[in-house]
Amino acid sequence: MSGNRFTRRGLLKTGATLGVGLAAPSFFVRGAHAYVNEPTGSTVTLGFNVPQTGPYADEGADQLRAYQLAVKHLNGEGDGGMLNTFSSKALQGNGILGKKVAYVTGDTQTKSDAARASAKAMIEKDRAVMITGGSSSGVAVAVQGLCQEAGVIFMAGLTHSNDTTGKDRKKNGFRHFFNAYMSGAALAPVLKDAYGSDRRAYHLTADYTWGWTQEESIAASTEAIGWETVQKVRTPLGAGDFSQYITPVLNSGADVLILNHYGKDMVNSLTQAVQFGLRDKQVNGKTFEIVVPLYSELMAQGAGENVKGIYGSANWDWKLPDEATQAFTKSFGQEYGSPPSQAAQTGYVQAILYADAVERAGTFNPCEVIAALEDYEFDGLGNGPTLYRGADHQCFKKVLVVKGADNPTNQYDLLEVVSEVPVEDVTYASDHPMFAGGELGSCNPGA
Amino acid sequence: MLEKLRNNDTAIMLAFTAMVLLGPIILAPFGAGYPDLLQRFAIFGIFAVGFNILFGLTGYLSFGHAAFLGIGSYMAVWSFKLLSMSVIPAIILAVLLSGLFALVIGYVSLRRSGIYFSILTLAFAQMCYNLAYSVLTPITNGETGLKVLSSDPRILDGASEGLPLPSVLGLRMIDTWRGSFLGMDVQFNVGFYFCAVILIIAFYISLRIFRSPFGLMLRAIRTNQARLNYTGINTRPYALTAFVISGMYAGLAGGLMACTDPLAGAERMQWTASGEVVLMTILGGVGTLIGPVLGAGFIKYFENIFSKINDNVLSGFLDFLPETLREGVVWVMGAFVGEGWHLTLGLLFMIIVIFLPGGLVEGFNRIIAWFSRPKGGDKATARVPAE
Numbered sequence: 001m002s003g004n005r006f007t008r009r010g011l012l013k014t015g016a017t018l019g020v021g022l023a024a025p026s027f028f029v030r031g032a033h034a035y036v037n038e039p040t041g042s043t044v045t046l047g048f049n050v051p052q053t054g055p056y057a058d059e060g061a062d063q064l065r066a067y068q069l070a071v072k073h074l075n076g077e078g079d080g081g082m083l084n085t086f087s088s089k090a091l092q093g094n095g096i097l098g099k100k101v102a103y104v105t106g107d108t109q110t111k112s113d114a115a116r117a118s119a120k121a122m123i124e125k126d127r128a129v130m131i132t133g134g135s136s137s138g139v140a141v142a143v144q145g146l147c148q149e150a151g152v153i154f155m156a157g158l159t160h161s162n163d164t165t166g167k168d169r170k171k172n173g174f175r176h177f178f179n180a181y182m183s184g185a186a187l188a189p190v191l192k193d194a195y196g197s198d199r200r201a202y203h204l205t206a207d208y209t210w211g212w213t214q215e216e217s218i219a220a221s222t223e224a225i226g227w228e229t230v231q232k233v234r235t236p237l238g239a240g241d242f243s244q245y246i247t248p249v250l251n252s253g254a255d256v257l258i259l260n261h262y263g264k265d266m267v268n269s270l271t272q273a274v275q276f277g278l279r280d281k282q283v284n285g286k287t288f289e290i291v292v293p294l295y296s297e298l299m300a301q302g303a304g305e306n307v308k309g310i311y312g313s314a315n316w317d318w319k320l321p322d323e324a325t326q327a328f329t330k331s332f333g334q335e336y337g338s339p340p341s342q343a344a345q346t347g348y349v350q351a352i353l354y355a356d357a358v359e360r361a362g363t364f365n366p367c368e369v370i371a372a373l374e375d376y377e378f379d380g381l382g383n384g385p386t387l388y389r390g391a392d393h394q395c396f397k398k399v400l401v402v403k404g405a406d407n408p409t410n411q412y413d414l415l416e417v418v419s420e421v422p423v424e425d426v427t428y429a430s431d432h433p434m435f436a437g438g439e440l441g442s443c444n445p446g447a
Numbered sequence: 448m449l450e451k452l453r454n455n456d457t458a459i460m461l462a463f464t465a466m467v468l469l470g471p472i473i474l475a476p477f478g479a480g481y482p483d484l485l486q487r488f489a490i491f492g493i494f495a496v497g498f499n500i501l502f503g504l505t506g507y508l509s510f511g512h513a514a515f516l517g518i519g520s521y522m523a524v525w526s527f528k529l530l531s532m533s534v535i536p537a538i539i540l541a542v543l544l545s546g547l548f549a550l551v552i553g554y555v556s557l558r559r560s561g562i563y564f565s566i567l568t569l570a571f572a573q574m575c576y577n578l579a580y581s582v583l584t585p586i587t588n589g590e591t592g593l594k595v596l597s598s599d600p601r602i603l604d605g606a607s608e609g610l611p612l613p614s615v616l617g618l619r620m621i622d623t624w625r626g627s628f629l630g631m632d633v634q635f636n637v638g639f640y641f642c643a644v645i646l647i648i649a650f651y652i653s654l655r656i657f658r659s660p661f662g663l664m665l666r667a668i669r670t671n672q673a674r675l676n677y678t679g680i681n682t683r684p685y686a687l688t689a690f691v692i693s694g695m696y697a698g699l700a701g702g703l704m705a706c707t708d709p710l711a712g713a714e715r716m717q718w719t720a721s722g723e724v725v726l727m728t729i730l731g732g733v734g735t736l737i738g739p740v741l742g743a744g745f746i747k748y749f750e751n752i753f754s755k756i757n758d759n760v761l762s763g764f765l766d767f768l769p770e771t772l773r774e775g776v777v778w779v780m781g782a783f784v785g786e787g788w789h790l791t792l793g794l795l796f797m798i799i800v801i802f803l804p805g806g807l808v809e810g811f812n813r814i815i816a817w818f819s820r821p822k823g824g825d826k827a828t829a830r831v832p833a834e
Binding site for chain 2 (some may be wrong): 114121207208237
């Protein structure tokens with residue numbers, strides 16, 4: 001061990017290399033553009049970052065279809081979909097600000113690391129001016145943070161955690177989808193009517209930001225109607241087998257199981273809960289019930305028979321009677337042969353809202369686009385009159401309470417809308433305790 | 448001539464430094480010249496170089512190195528949260544903490560060798576992963592990932608305003624200078640050059656270890672550990688030192704990952720990440736100096752570029768073919784690109800392991816030997832890589 005020759009020459013060489021390396025970055029200055037990724041050619045690139053693998057892959061695939069449809073409509077191809085019913089008429093069907101819309105796609109794998117890598121490639125390599133997508137709140141929060149740092153707009157897709165526009169809210173990020181608090185506020189009165197006010201609830205929760213906030217929101221609103229929360233158990237995301245978590249439910253004295261799961265996780269946990277015979281049990285003299293606070297058509301398809309009579313909430317449903325919903329469903333159906341899911345609708349709407357805001361602002365500069373979106377009121381995109389609140393970049397609109405259809409007429413008609421909860425009942429203050437601790441910060445144009 | 452250059456450390460170092468620093472220009476034509484991927488090349492290069500010090504020299508195959516990567520990341524993010532947004536304390540702490548973990552895990556695991564050692568390290572890594580994923584959520588924030596918030600204390604920086612972004616000497620890691628070179632879009636990024644300089648230093652340290660008596664001892668362990676033991680040499684301290692050094696390299700790589708993107712998630716510690724570095728090292732050439740860096744670049748390139756080639760892009764490439772033929776070719780090739788990139792990588796891996804056991808480096812050596820044959824006469828046969 002005596003031969004470590006740290007010679008003077010060796011040291012000089014290392015020192016010189018180090019010096020050159022350290023000095024090099026100081027020559028670099030930032031680009032001359034007013035904002036990052038300013039589109040200079042005849043096209044503008046949007047980045048669609050959705051899960052194509054992992055537990056939320058189905059939702060991601062449907063969302064991606066909706067984005068592609070939105071691009072078609074923005075470029076003036078197809079039947080125009082909801083552009084015809086949208087209250088703002090700024091969009092001409094000639095792209096955005098006369099630039100043809102191009103897009104790049106990426107796979108988030110439902111993992112924060114992969115999602116950020118994919119979004120970074122879109123921003124740095126493909127020069128996307130806007131990133132949209134999600135289908136998992138953990139990913140949405142991570143990508144939203146990245147977009148804030150990089151100086152591009154993030155239009156969140158399917159993300160239901162309170163944190164996205166709560167403690168992790170960002171100036172460059174916007175969410176159209178509803179959130180866990182709204183689910184709780186909308187569901188509680190319906191649950192009270194259906195199951196009474198003397199119930200004992202057991203929570204199984206996906207162990208990440210969305211699960212945590214949904215568990216908190218649902219527990220708070222069910223406790224407000226007199227229910228008791230027996231236990232809250234966290235399960236890993238993408239667990240596959242939930243039997244070990246469901247067995248203890250039977251002996252806990254609970255008479256309601258609340259599944260804070262989504263995507264394939266919810267399909268698996270609900271199916272297993274039904275197979276274990278939970279719904280045939282009588283506990284405390286009452287029939288055992290299951291509640292799935294966040295529902296979707298795709299999950300209902302996955303779980304099949306098992307969703308019958310189970311309550312939950314949704315952002316949107318293709319069976320709503322309004323003109324915008326019908327136009328979108330028709331357009332989507334003609335393109336892909338199936339009705340759109342709520343993930344598809346929120347993605348489509350986000351893309352349209354971004355394009356419209358750019359058109360109204362007259363520039364792609366993120367700071368002016370943000371100003372155009374904040375406190376913007378619109379209608380005709382399927383959710384009725386909607387407000388994009390400037391204080392936290394959350395959309396406020398009615399929330400649907402849905403129930404698994406008892407007698408579905410076809411494979412897409414698995415959920416029935418029980419009630420449309422008006423926006424007043426689900427509105428909260430932007431500094432509500434469940435959303436506190438966040439700071440929008442200032443807009444970042446990236447340059 | 449080439450043969451001589453290849454064995455000259457100064458020449459190797461200079462060539463390596465030039466290649467790394469000119470990375471943004473060299474890789475631009477391949478569509479890989481954007482900061483995020485360049486950073487990944489450098490970071491995983493460091494990871495693989497460190498792994499090679501253990502696997503390449505001592506032959507101990509660790510299946511748990513991703514644990515150190517994750518520990519380094521978490522430590523760096525905590526340093527951003529509590530100390531300062533400067534990357535210097537972050538990477539120092541990341542290296543120290545992962546070194547400490549490596550000492551403990553190595554002390555236990557190195558009591559066994561061969562497959563038992565591999566399984567022990569794998570078990571420890573899975574333990575770390577599960578701890579980070581669901582048990583230690585107050586420290587790691589579980590699935591959501593540990594993030595830097597503007598409200599964090601940061602006692603060295605004081606109350607800073609605006610976005611907390613990692614920086615070195617006042618330069619933010621995300622700052623990029625964009626320019627045009629021969630019509631290509633080139634991007635020079637602070638984060639990449641920071642990682643690049645560290646990669647060069649890490650490579651130099653690895654070179655010194657390879658050439659040192661300590662390196663010789665490690666090779667002796669690989670060749671015949673029983674014999675060393677019989678001659679009265681206690682090999683375990685040497686192996687443990689190598690294990691700790693490579694653990695520190697992994698921690699450094701993890702810390703740099705957090706520096707270029709201040710977020711740490713548990714998936715970084717999953718066994719697939721541990722397997723990936725084994726693949727990188729074997730693909731590039733086990734026990735060679737430059738091999739692991741090449742392997743890391745190769746795999747990351749596949750993961751980020753090859754996986755983006757979808758059917759539309761393929762159709763674009765094959766525009767010259769007639770419609771019906773094109774559809775068929777796209778269908779066949781589509782299985783190997785895009786989401787099927789793992790399949791291609793697997794096939795390439797098999798081909799390389801079967802025909803070039805020394806990895807990419809052996810391939811290059813054969814090419815060099817083939818070129819220098821006319822001059823050297825029958826003496827220049829294909830040289831087996833260093834180990």
